[in-house]
Amino acid sequence: MKRNIQKEFHKNKSYFYFGTLISILTLLPQLLFSPNPTHSLLLIITFILLVTIPKFSKILFSIFIIFINLSNILIGHIALHWGYGLPDIKPRIEVAFLSPVYEANEYITNYIDYRDYGLISFSFFVLFLLYTFLKHFTHSYKTFKTIGLGVFTFVLLAVSFYKNPIKEIEPFSVPTKCYVVLNAKYQEDEIWKSREKYISQIKVVKADKKNLIYDKIIVIMGESANKHHMSLYGYNAATTPFLTSLQKSNQLYVFNAIAPTNQTRYSIPIDLTDANVHNYEDRFFHSCSSLTNFKNNQYETYWISNQGRVGKHDSSISSMAYEANTTFFANLNYLKAKEDDVILDYLNKLQTNSKKEMYLLHIMGSHSDYIKRYKEETALYKNTNNIVEQYDNSIHYTDYILSQIYNRFKNEKLLLIYLSDHGEIINLENNGHGFLPPYKDEYTVPFVIYSNVKNPRLDEIYRDNKKGYFNLENFNSIVEYISGINNEKKISFSNQVMAVEPSNIYDFDKLEFYK
Numbered sequence: 424m425k426r427n428i429q430k431e432f433h434k435n436k437s438y439f440y441f442g443t444l445i446s447i448l449t450l451l452p453q454l455l456f457s458p459n460p461t462h463s464l465l466l467i468i469t470f471i472l473l474v475t476i477p478k479f480s481k482i483l484f485s486i487f488i489i490f491i492n493l494s495n496i497l498i499g500h501i502a503l504h505w506g507y508g509l510p511d512i513k514p515r516i517e518v519a520f521l522s523p524v525y526e527a528n529e530y531i532t533n534y535i536d537y538r539d540y541g542l543i544s545f546s547f548f549v550l551f552l553l554y555t556f557l558k559h560f561t562h563s564y565k566t567f568k569t570i571g572l573g574v575f576t577f578v579l580l581a582v583s584f585y586k587n588p589i590k591e592i593e594p595f596s597v598p599t600k601c602y603v604v605l606n607a608k609y610q611e612d613e614i615w616k617s618r619e620k621y622i623s624q625i626k627v628v629k630a631d632k633k634n635l636i637y638d639k640i641i642v643i644m645g646e647s648a649n650k651h652h653m654s655l656y657g658y659n660a661a662t663t664p665f666l667t668s669l670q671k672s673n674q675l676y677v678f679n680a681i682a683p684t685n686q687t688r689y690s691i692p693i694d695l696t697d698a699n700v701h702n703y704e705d706r707f708f709h710s711c712s713s714l715t716n717f718k719n720n721q722y723e724t725y726w727i728s729n730q731g732r733v734g735k736h737d738s739s740i741s742s743m744a745y746e747a748n749t750t751f752f753a754n755l756n757y758l759k760a761k762e763d764d765v766i767l768d769y770l771n772k773l774q775t776n777s778k779k780e781m782y783l784l785h786i787m788g789s790h791s792d793y794i795k796r797y798k799e800e801t802a803l804y805k806n807t808n809n810i811v812e813q814y815d816n817s818i819h820y821t822d823y824i825l826s827q828i829y830n831r832f833k834n835e836k837l838l839l840i841y842l843s844d845h846g847e848i849i850n851l852e853n854n855g856h857g858f859l860p861p862y863k864d865e866y867t868v869p870f871v872i873y874s875n876v877k878n879p880r881l882d883e884i885y886r887d888n889k890k891g892y893f894n895l896e897n898f899n900s901i902v903e904y905i906s907g908i909n910n911e912k913k914i915s916f917s918n919q920v921m922a923v924e925p926s927n928i929y930d931f932d933k934l935e936f937y938k
């Protein structure tokens with residue numbers, strides 16, 4: 424027996440060494456990125472399996488090697504660009520699967536770089552080695568065949584009793600998580616329908632008519648705007664000439680505020696409903712947005728959006744969008760984004776009237792790819808040299824859009840509010856939002872309010888803001904309070920913010936700026 428084993432081992436040496444080399448190279452990238460010991464342990468167990476499998480099945484070995492090498496490209500991309508602090512890639516898969524096509528295209532141009540090409544080349548090199556292995560290497564295992572099958576079965580059984588199911592840990596979680604995301608998409612209809620039904624039964628609290636001092640209330644929900652790139656907030660380039668000039672009227676209130684999360688699909692529902700950083704899901708499904716509250720208090724409501732209508736990460740948002748009397752998506756082209764002036768075109772087509780109206784304008788703002796977010800002819804920097812200038816141009820363009828909206832409504836009793844869903848990291852080395860762990864830059868957003876009507880409540884919350892920054896998780900309460908449709912003032916001074924998804928909560932004060 425012992426002699427047989429020795430003989431078999433010597434006879435199949437090159438087969439064994441080559442198979443082991445392929446296994447090591449396959450697991451190397453994930454071992455380098457591994458976020459914790461549990462994950463590393465799983466990779467070591469996988470390595471043991473990979474060494475035993477070719478003794479009895481080349482096909483099974485190939486399946487494992489191909490699967491892990493392909494998932495290395497995905498997991499490596501997340502680790503290199505967005506941080507892999509927690510071994511959960513589900514929110515990334517969600518965003519990837521469910522964005523409009525133009526967003527995916529812009530993402531690829533902006534975020535796939537030499538590191539990804541390096542990783543893709545490496546993975547395909549390993550797959551080439553696998554091809555060579557399958558084609559040119561054979562074995563004559565007999566005893567090892569039985570031992571290999573035994574070890575494989577034993578490890579598989581042992582792992583199935585392990586407390587963290589394998590399907591929760593990368594790379595094996597990739598198919599289950601893809602399945603969960605796609606399945607959720609199919610069930611979504613029911614979820615939004617039940618929220619709609621709940622809202623239709625909400626008891627309406629009518630405001631005192633004399634408190635309704637505005638005829639037009641315009642909320643402009645910005646995108647990826649970092650206030651530290653606005654001259655209004657002290658930035659050294661003149662990116663916000665309009666807001667800066669409006670400030671001289673003494674009718675513009677400039678607030679110190681942070682966004683509740685660094686992801687669009689959570690921040691906008693949290694801003695506009697009773698949902699907050701610590702209680703997202705239940706509160707979101709059991710509350711209406713401010714749109715319904717305005718609608719129930721004499722205001723004709725509009726949700727005008729230049730963001731994509733499709734995409735899961737817009738669906739909690741579109742669930743709110745359809746609370747309005749009129750919902751309009753300015754861009755129905757899935758392949759190409761449009762500049763934000765499409766919103767002006769829509770507004771300009773509306774008849775001027777004396778009715779009370781409330782608008783939620785959801786703009787593309789400074790969403791990457793920044794170069795596509797402004798018009799060259801009016802840009803602050805013509806022929807930009809780098810991504811920071813492109814980003815600043817997008818901020819400058821938003822300032823122009825704000826000026827046009829202001830001009831359209833300035834002769835009415837007007838409340839005009841501009842805020843952003845979240846901030847953005849923006850410098851020459853890196854840019855974006857949705858990092859884990861997150862950075863301060865992803866939460867430092869503009870929050871400004873213009874009122875051409877004297878409003879003691881607005882003065883009051885401006886004084887409150889001197890005590891500390893607002894967390895915009897209660898933005899809905901602020902807008903309803905200063906508009907007079909709600910007498911209860913709920914302001915959040917919380918330093919707790921969400922990153923990527925509800926399970927990750929951080930203390931904003933302890934976060935670092937990117938550089």
Ligand SMILES: [Zn+2]
Pocket residue numbers: 646647686687688844845
């Ligand atoms: Zn966003």
